[in-house]
Amino acid sequence: MMRRVLVPVLVVAIADAVMLLSAAANRAGQPDARVTLTSRQLVSAPVSARNSARELRWMNGVDALHGVLFGRLDAGTLTALGFDSRPGTRQLGRRVFAALEVDGARLQIVDAALDAETLRRSHPDRGRYVVARAVAYGDGRIRALLPELVVPRGFVHLLDRPPYTVTLAFGRHYEPWIVAIDPVDTPAVRQ
Amino acid sequence: MDTSEAQARLDRIGAFTGELAALERDGVLSLDEAQRRTLAAYHQRLVSDLTSHFDLDRGEAQRQMSLSMRAAAIVGAVALSASVYLFFYRIWGLLATSVQVSLLIVAPLAGVALTEVASRFDKSRLFVLIAACVAFACIVANVSMIGHIFAMTDSPDALLVWSAFALAIGYAYGLRLAVAGGLVLAIAFLAGRTVAATGGEWSQAGRRPEVWLAIALLLLVAGAVRPTKRWLFASTYRNVGLSVALIALWILSINADLSALRWSETAIKATYQIGGFVLAGCVIMLGLRTDWTEGVYLGALGFIVLLYTKFFQWWWDWMPAYLFFLIVGLVAVGMILVLRRVRALAAVVA
Numbered sequence: 001m002m003r004r005v006l007v008p009v010l011v012v013a014i015a016d017a018v019m020l021l022s023a024a025a026n027r028a029g030q031p032d033a034r035v036t037l038t039s040r041q042l043v044s045a046p047v048s049a050r051n052s053a054r055e056l057r058w059m060n061g062v063d064a065l066h067g068v069l070f071g072r073l074d075a076g077t078l079t080a081l082g083f084d085s086r087p088g089t090r091q092l093g094r095r096v097f098a099a100l101e102v103d104g105a106r107l108q109i110v111d112a113a114l115d116a117e118t119l120r121r122s123h124p125d126r127g128r129y130v131v132a133r134a135v136a137y138g139d140g141r142i143r144a145l146l147p148e149l150v151v152p153r154g155f156v157h158l159l160d161r162p163p164y165t166v167t168l169a170f171g172r173h174y175e176p177w178i179v180a181i182d183p184v185d186t187p188a189v190r191q
Numbered sequence: 192m193d194t195s196e197a198q199a200r201l202d203r204i205g206a207f208t209g210e211l212a213a214l215e216r217d218g219v220l221s222l223d224e225a226q227r228r229t230l231a232a233y234h235q236r237l238v239s240d241l242t243s244h245f246d247l248d249r250g251e252a253q254r255q256m257s258l259s260m261r262a263a264a265i266v267g268a269v270a271l272s273a274s275v276y277l278f279f280y281r282i283w284g285l286l287a288t289s290v291q292v293s294l295l296i297v298a299p300l301a302g303v304a305l306t307e308v309a310s311r312f313d314k315s316r317l318f319v320l321i322a323a324c325v326a327f328a329c330i331v332a333n334v335s336m337i338g339h340i341f342a343m344t345d346s347p348d349a350l351l352v353w354s355a356f357a358l359a360i361g362y363a364y365g366l367r368l369a370v371a372g373g374l375v376l377a378i379a380f381l382a383g384r385t386v387a388a389t390g391g392e393w394s395q396a397g398r399r400p401e402v403w404l405a406i407a408l409l410l411l412v413a414g415a416v417r418p419t420k421r422w423l424f425a426s427t428y429r430n431v432g433l434s435v436a437l438i439a440l441w442i443l444s445i446n447a448d449l450s451a452l453r454w455s456e457t458a459i460k461a462t463y464q465i466g467g468f469v470l471a472g473c474v475i476m477l478g479l480r481t482d483w484t485e486g487v488y489l490g491a492l493g494f495i496v497l498l499y500t501k502f503f504q505w506w507w508d509w510m511p512a513y514l515f516f517l518i519v520g521l522v523a524v525g526m527i528l529v530l531r532r533v534r535a536l537a538a539v540v541a
Contacts, residue, residue: 001307004363008303008326008356015334015352016296023341050277052284082390090448092391092398133344135392147342153287175342 026171032116033126033170034179035102039162045148054156055148056166056178058107069144071098071109073136081114083138091138097174098134098144099123109134109142116174132174146176155181193365193423194316197245204234205249246314257315264317265368271321272328279332291340295333299356302326310364323360323369330356347383347393350376362424370424374431378406398449400439407435415477430485433474437493440467445500467497479533498522 045055058069079085081096099111099119113119116131123129133145149168151159158164158181167180214220222230241247248254275298283291306322313319334349354376361369382403383393396402414428443449443463447456454462471494478486499519506515 004310005303005307007359007363009300011352011355011359012296012299012303012330012333015330016337019334019337019341019343020292023337023343026341026343051280052282053280054284089453090450092386092395094390095387095392135394145344147339149342150340153284156284173344175344177342 022173023175026173026175027169027177029172031126031169031171032120032174033130034167035127035130035170036165036167037102037107038105039164039166040105041102041107042149042166044151044159044162054151054159056151056159057148058144058146069100069107069109069146071142071144073112073140073142075140077112078136078138078140081112081136083136089138093135093137096134096136096142097131098142100130100132100144102128102130109144112136112142130168130170130176132170132176149176149178151178151181158183194245194247197241198247201238201241201247201249204238208234244314246316260315260317264320268321268324272324275325275328276332279336283336288340292337295336298329299326299333302329303360306360306364316364316366319364320366320368323364323366326360327353327357327369327372345394347380347387347396350380350383354380365423367424367427370427371431374410374428375435378403378410378431378435381406399451400442400449401451404436404439404443407432407439411436426483426485429483430489433470433486433489433493436470437467437489437496440464440470441493441496441500444497445504464497464501467493471497495526 041059042056043059045057047054073081075085081094083091083094096112096114097116097119098109099113099122101108101110101123110129111119111122112134113122119131120129123131134142135145136142155178161183163184165182165184166178167182168176169179170176211220211222215222242249248257279295279298283294286294302322302325306319306326309318309322310316331353334352337343338345338349354373357369357373357376360366361371361373379396382396382399385402385406386396386399387393391399409432410428411432414425414430414432440463444460444467447459450459450463452459471490474486474490475494477483478490502515502519502522506518510518
């Protein structure tokens with residue numbers, strides 16, 4: 001009996017330990033970036049009877065399609081990312097790092113590189129530029145890998161009373177988490 | 192001895208008893224009373240031993256019922272797995288993050304315990320299959336939802352976890368379906384890792400069929416070179432490897448844009464069409480020689496799909512539709528005639 005259950009139990013234990021340690025490592029120490037976004041940039045996803053969680057979805061006007069943040073890259077950046085510029089080459093997308101600029105109501109991809117450190121050196125303002133993982137394509141498109149954010153229970157009641165601001169931190173692994181949601185014109189709620 | 196071997200022995204005993212009765216009725220053979228009693232006692236002891244260890248079918252009616260029960264078990268397993276997954280989604284918003292994570296960790300462990308309990312009481316192993324599928328749904332929910340809660344970046348490593356879990360459960364409880372699922376996930380993981388290692392985006396590994404073709408062929412060879420009797424899942428390795436390899440060859444034979452080769456479109460399509468026909472033909476021959484029934488079926492299916500795809504590409508655009516289907520029908524009739532001849536030759540060799 002022990003021999004039968006041991007391996008699947010070990011698989012669960014190792015997988016969960018790795019994921020939770022990774023999440024903890026991401027949030028340990030000083031975050032790579034800390035930015036405040038508005039309820040126009042991070043909108044509350046539609047509430048569903050089948051999914052009781054409340055989630056925030058990335059939106060940015062014309063650049064956002066179904067909550068996915070797209071941008072465009074110039075030919076020079078594409079070459080720097082390792083794309084072959086010759087016509088007719090059958091290339092897959094490449095996983096890269098993107099710099100997103102948070103400027104007032106705007107949230108857009110402004111730069112990309114293979115190395116996050118290089119990108120951060122080019123955009124050192126950690127309150128204005130976010131470094132996040134992205135997928136670049138040979139035709140110049142780039143898609144930020146920013147998932148929908150699950151809202152902790154303590155903030156959920158604020159989502160039904162927009163406008164609000166969302167303070168996000170991006171950790172060592174360039175993965176975001178919600179630090180605070182503050183209703184506009186009312187005292188802040190912090191976790 | 193596994194269930195299929197026990198079932199085969201029970202079937203042989205039934206066939207032997209029936210044939211012996213027919214021979215005695217026709218006066219060809221007659222056992223004396225002592226021999227008859229010895230034989231009957233031996234068979235009775237053997238049948239009792241086999242049926243006490245395995246859930247076996249005694250006759251065609253029971254066999255049909257077993258097939259129906261297996262189909263119901265698969266439907267039940269899928270439905271219960273979906274139910275568990277959707278239940279998490281229904282309730283997780285009501286829970287604090289620490290409770291969400293705790294529940295997600297405990298769920299697959301409870302699934303493993305349920306599978307172990309089912310294996311102790313269920314000789315038919317249908318409930319073991321259902322419990323294993325529920326456990327698998329729990330590990331899928333575990334990895335995907337913990338990743339979602341902490342906004343973690345996607346990676347092919349999730350496929351590795353699911354593959355390892357499915358293989359572990361499949362090997363522990365002798366479940367071919369779980370092993371087959373684990374192998375498919377392992378192919379997806381290795382393809383994703385290979386594409387990522389070459390600078391590509393891992394989630395686009397589906398757009399590089401050559402990568403999974405190579406892995407599938409390795410799996411096929413691994414299943415073919417190991418002796419079947421000592422390795423319970425050798426045929427599962429062969430069937431999964433062959434299926435994935437044929438699908439990859441078929442896709443590459445119709446869409447050269449997915450190839451990593453820097454050849455012309457015509458050269459790529461022609462290469463993989465020929466590759467597909469050669470693989471299907473070799474597998475049919477190998478299957479006939481080694482009693483690998485699934486190999487013969489899969490090879491024949493692959494051959495037919497490749498052939499009719501080629502017909503469609505050659506003729507559909509310019510040929511009248513009635514003539515196209517006439518040719519397709521005549522080819523099918525021709526294949527029946529060829530296969531009948533092969534069947535007759537096989538009977539002579541046997």
